[in-house]
Amino acid sequence: MRNSYTLTMRIAVVSDIHANLVAFDAVLRHAGEIDGVWNTGDAVGYGPQPSEVINRLRELDAVWVAGNHERAATGAISTEDFNEGAAAAAHWTRDRLSDAEKSGLDALPETCETAGCVLVHGTLRDPIWEYLAGRYSAEAHLALMPVRIGFVGHTHIPLLIREDPEDDDGFEFIRMRDGDSYDLRGEHKFVLNAGSVGQPRDDDPRASYGIFDTDALTFTLHRVDYDIKTTQKLMADEDLPLWLIQRLSSGR
Ligand code: ZN
Numbered sequence: 001m002r003n004s005y006t007l008t009m010r011i012a013v014v015s016d017i018h019a020n021l022v023a024f025d026a027v028l029r030h031a032g033e034i035d036g037v038w039n040t041g042d043a044v045g046y047g048p049q050p051s052e053v054i055n056r057l058r059e060l061d062a063v064w065v066a067g068n069h070e071r072a073a074t075g076a077i078s079t080e081d082f083n084e085g086a087a088a089a090a091h092w093t094r095d096r097l098s099d100a101e102k103s104g105l106d107a108l109p110e111t112c113e114t115a116g117c118v119l120v121h122g123t124l125r126d127p128i129w130e131y132l133a134g135r136y137s138a139e140a141h142l143a144l145m146p147v148r149i150g151f152v153g154h155t156h157i158p159l160l161i162r163e164d165p166e167d168d169d170g171f172e173f174i175r176m177r178d179g180d181s182y183d184l185r186g187e188h189k190f191v192l193n194a195g196s197v198g199q200p201r202d203d204d205p206r207a208s209y210g211i212f213d214t215d216a217l218t219f220t221l222h223r224v225d226y227d228i229k230t231t232q233k234l235m236a237d238e239d240l241p242l243w244l245i246q247r248l249s250s251g252r
Pocket of ligand 1: 018067154156
């Protein structure tokens, strides 16, 4: 962490780490000097190191909102809406976490405002479950935003939604790639999805995250190579479902 004399805050925005500590640590090394970590949920589930990821986020004093996988890991929601592999991984996670870790997850808020931005895993209409991935969800989310800049997760796909009154829909969807940088100044609303650290699904297996500069109001997306095989080995050692192990290699 940098000292508090710097005027600007350089925030690492992460999401959907999914208990993949190897990927998360690679992201933190890549990010270098930062002033904070904002996490839009699903830190656990699927991956082999849920407690280690929780501990790392606590060490970093991360701002953190709950996703469906935090709720499933504690039993707060049932896994009947999860697919078979996700449910198996959620039950493995539930058995693995201590009672203290589970109460910590249960205490996470579903939405949070920080430094003039709003964070939620899904959408402000349905924080835990709704995917912000189409016109219908984007309209509802933008209308409910109490501030101009928001961060979401859940889809595992890096995306920028830019409010644009001249567009027929009133906003535009932009898929963000490695190194893309955006200026978020002005009067219109922006919603950003930093992609997934621990289980990317946009055909790019590299960990995804972004750097948000709270003063300049810029956001830059980064993709980071990590040792996928180490995470896969840890998953295999725990007999986690094979397709969850394999999908890390393809990023889908
Ligand atoms: Zn997720």
